[in-house]
Amino acid sequence: MLEVKDLAVAFGSVAPLSGVTFSLAKGETLGIVGESGSGKSLTAMSIMGLLSMSDGRVTAGSIVFDGQELTTLAEPAYCKLRGGRIGLITQNPMTSLDPLKKIGTQVDSVAILHLGMSKKAARANTVDILATLRIPEPALICERYPHQMSGGMKQRIVIAMALAADPDLLIADEPTTALDVTVQAQIIRLLDDLVKQRDLALLLITHDMSVVAQTCDKVVVMYAGRAIEQGPVLEIFDDPQHPYTQALVGCIPRDLGDGEKLTSIPGTVPTVLNYPSGCKFHPRCARNQDICTTEQPELVRNGDSAVACHFAGAST
Amino acid sequence: MSNLLEVSNLSKTFSSSGGPFRRARTMHAVNDVSFDLPKGRVVGVVGESGCGKSTLARLILRLIEPTKGTLRFDGEDLRAKTSAQMRDLRAHMQMVFQDPYSAIDPRYTIERAVLEPFIVQGVKPSGGGAAQVEDLLNMVGLNPGLADRFPHQISGGQKQRVGIARALALRPSLLVLDEPTASLDVSVQAQIIGLLEQLRDELGLTYLFISHDLSLVQYFCDEILVMYLGRVVEVLPDTNRQACHPYTITLMNSTFVPDPKQRRVIRPLEGEVPSPFDLKPGCAFADRCPQVNEICRTETPELSKHSGHLVACHNPI
Ligand SMILES: Nc1ncnc2c1ncn2[C@@H]1O[C@H](COP(=O)(O)OP(=O)(O)OP(=O)(O)O)[C@@H](O)[C@H]1O
Ligand SMILES: Nc1ncnc2c1ncn2[C@@H]1O[C@H](COP(=O)(O)OP(=O)(O)OP(=O)(O)O)[C@@H](O)[C@H]1O
Ligand code: SF4
Ligand code: SF4
Ligand SMILES: [Mg+2]
Ligand SMILES: [Mg+2]
Numbered sequence: 286m287l288e289v290k291d292l293a294v295a296f297g298s299v300a301p302l303s304g305v306t307f308s309l310a311k312g313e314t315l316g317i318v319g320e321s322g323s324g325k326s327l328t329a330m331s332i333m334g335l336l337s338m339s340d341g342r343v344t345a346g347s348i349v350f351d352g353q354e355l356t357t358l359a360e361p362a363y364c365k366l367r368g369g370r371i372g373l374i375t376q377n378p379m380t381s382l383d384p385l386k387k388i389g390t391q392v393d394s395v396a397i398l399h400l401g402m403s404k405k406a407a408r409a410n411t412v413d414i415l416a417t418l419r420i421p422e423p424a425l426i427c428e429r430y431p432h433q434m435s436g437g438m439k440q441r442i443v444i445a446m447a448l449a450a451d452p453d454l455l456i457a458d459e460p461t462t463a464l465d466v467t468v469q470a471q472i473i474r475l476l477d478d479l480v481k482q483r484d485l486a487l488l489l490i491t492h493d494m495s496v497v498a499q500t501c502d503k504v505v506v507m508y509a510g511r512a513i514e515q516g517p518v519l520e521i522f523d524d525p526q527h528p529y530t531q532a533l534v535g536c537i538p539r540d541l542g543d544g545e546k547l548t549s550i551p552g553t554v555p556t557v558l559n560y561p562s563g564c565k566f567h568p569r570c571a572r573n574q575d576i577c578t579t580e581q582p583e584l585v586r587n588g589d590s591a592v593a594c595h596f597a598g599a600s601t
Numbered sequence: 602m603s604n605l606l607e608v609s610n611l612s613k614t615f616s617s618s619g620g621p622f623r624r625a626r627t628m629h630a631v632n633d634v635s636f637d638l639p640k641g642r643v644v645g646v647v648g649e650s651g652c653g654k655s656t657l658a659r660l661i662l663r664l665i666e667p668t669k670g671t672l673r674f675d676g677e678d679l680r681a682k683t684s685a686q687m688r689d690l691r692a693h694m695q696m697v698f699q700d701p702y703s704a705i706d707p708r709y710t711i712e713r714a715v716l717e718p719f720i721v722q723g724v725k726p727s728g729g730g731a732a733q734v735e736d737l738l739n740m741v742g743l744n745p746g747l748a749d750r751f752p753h754q755i756s757g758g759q760k761q762r763v764g765i766a767r768a769l770a771l772r773p774s775l776l777v778l779d780e781p782t783a784s785l786d787v788s789v790q791a792q793i794i795g796l797l798e799q800l801r802d803e804l805g806l807t808y809l810f811i812s813h814d815l816s817l818v819q820y821f822c823d824e825i826l827v828m829y830l831g832r833v834v835e836v837l838p839d840t841n842r843q844a845c846h847p848y849t850i851t852l853m854n855s856t857f858v859p860d861p862k863q864r865r866v867i868r869p870l871e872g873e874v875p876s877p878f879d880l881k882p883g884c885a886f887a888d889r890c891p892q893v894n895e896i897c898r899t900e901t902p903e904l905s906k907h908s909g910h911l912v913a914c915h916n917p918i
Binding site: 466469470492493495496497518532533537547548549554 | 649650756757758759786787788789790791792794795798813814815816817819820821851852855856857858859860861862863864
């Protein structure tokens with residue numbers, strides 16, 4: 286459904302993203318994890334063709350969606366995809382909702398625009414979707430305004446909008462970060478059900494390793510703007526090959542016996558302005574050798590997994 | 602083990618003023634909360650957004666006045682203290698806030714931020730300001746060279762370390778930590794938790810640790826208080842203890858475990874937290890509770906011993 290290869294993005298002379306490669310099939314959930322500033326949202330924006338809004342551009346690589354190259358796609362065609370076959374859910378529901386319009390009108394407009402539905406058919410579609418999202422009294426809710434709803438409800442409305450045009454790919458950028466644990470569980474559960482019921486492809490961006498552990502089939506780990514490791518979720522958690530992934534997994538409070546401590550990674554994440562040479566993790570890496578400071582390791586594929594490290598494998 | 606803090610029947614209500622067409626309404630943000638915090642223990646407080654965790658923290662430090670109840674700190678009745686006495690006592694109890702971005706004044710340098718408590722208390726730092734700052738920054742694992750930077754020049758994790766350094770400035774015995782890692786990445790969270798563990802061991806600190814992350818609380822805390830709509834509904838005296846309160850159990854079931862091997866069907870708690878305004882009589886969890894029966898709608902359950910620990914429920918599991 287989606288194939289991203291060697292994607293690189295620049296804003297003027299700043300190049301925050303490079304070497305991003307992954308693929309996603311129908312009915313599959315792919316998680317993108319990484320710390321703040323690692324390039325997760327930029328990856329999503331590149332796929333949605335929204336970089337030009339902030340003067341960014343794709344400088345290398347390709348994004349193929351259902352056989353169609355997106356990096357060279359003209360804006361009118363992109364417009365049809367966005368909100369149509371590709372749905373987007375953002376962290377803050379208010380960036381997607383208009384505070385002055387009724388919920389029903391907002392969700393209807395998606396199907397009217399992308400599927401050419403009549404107003405009446407669109408409303409029926411909206412009520413249907415709200416009901417599958419287990420929103421009580423969907424017809425009534427359509428008459429409400431966003432401010433009359435809780436954060437969790439608003440996020441469900443945003444999901445309804447993303448689903449209204451029956452997309453094939455859903456991109457969710459931190460969809461539950463602003464929500465309470467119990468509401469988060471409801472939303473993630475919903476997304477999970479949707480993937481199964483509608484055979485959707487879901488790209489789930491999050492920094493919450495618990496969400497990844499519970500929902501994703503595959504995971505891409507990003508560090509300093511690069512995809513540094515990917516593979517099936519079980520392997521990423523239990524047999525990570527990249528020193529950064531190994532350290533990251535050690536930071537998660539799980540499976541610890543009495544007296545066992547969390548491990549932590551020394552130092553801090555570099556920013557675009559001070560990306561190190563060679564392997565971007567080398568100043569913090571215990572396995573670092575001379576070659577690491579000069580040569581950027583390539584992402585090397587091995588079956589379902591891939592890792593970018595000169596000394597991948599054996600733990601330190 | 603003696604208690605550093607004893608909280609009894611603590612309540613805080615907020616009221617919204619009425620108008621020509623509106624009734625004045627009362628909200629119970631913290632409702633009849635009692636617990637002890639023994640010296641050297643780490644007690645966790647968990648619960649959904651709005652259940653009163655931060656209000657409880659602010660009541661304990663007397664940043665706001667309780668409506669009812671008593672607070673004893675190191676044997677002394679805090680509510681009997683004058684504000685001058687309270688100011689001296691506050692040196693012994695400090696708070697670390699959730700958001701390192703808003704907790705530090707962006708106009709001041711790190712040095713000034715760390716010295717703030719001395720300025721507020723009107724005391725001279727022993728050994729002089731510069732030496733204190735160096736000492737405190739070292740204590741939280743920050744390079745003292747950062748002292749003349751401004752908050753926007755350091756990372757979120759570093760800011761949270763500054764928040765901790767400042768809280769430690771007056772050598773308190775109690776730290777109230779209100780979601781100290783909620784806005785941080787997991788690797789930075791691990792660094793901060795490691796630092797808190799080390800400080801507890803070195804300085805013999807006592808912590809009240811507020812969080813909505815159950816996995817983290819289970820890892821870090823000795824004992825867990827579960828709050829729902831202003832009340833403590835269960836006290837788990839150790840982290841392996843089987844929960845008995847239906848709310849605690851649903852909360853645990855709707856929490857994601859950070860382990861793909863322990864995948865399970867999450868049964869999220871349906872419905873939303875009821876409004877804390879004008880509480881109905883009976884158990885506040887009744888509308889969402891699978892165990893509910895008649896008595897729950899009329900009588901508010903009190904905390905009482907059940908399978909060896911405190912539970913506030915008529916039909917514990
Ligand atoms: N418009 C822009 N101009 C220049 N640099 C940018 C721009 N947008 C993002 N960046 C840089 O790109 C990097 C990646 O940002 P991105 O928003 O993708 O991170 P993220 O992984 O989504 O982080 P978070 O978890 O904080 O959302 C950051 O270092 C950021 O500073
Ligand atoms: N100064 C105030 N005036 C009126 N209501 C208040 C005030 N402070 C808090 N509240 C209310 O008291 C209740 C408890 O709030 P509190 O901030 O203690 O919750 P919390 O458990 O810390 O939530 P969160 O997890 O979102 O931080 C909420 O309903 C809140 O709106
Ligand atoms: S390439 Fe070298 S520095 Fe980078 S992660 Fe591998 S061992 Fe560490
Ligand atoms: S008192 Fe009743 S309603 Fe409340 S938690 Fe117990 S069983 Fe449920
Ligand atoms: Mg982002
Ligand atoms: Mg709070």
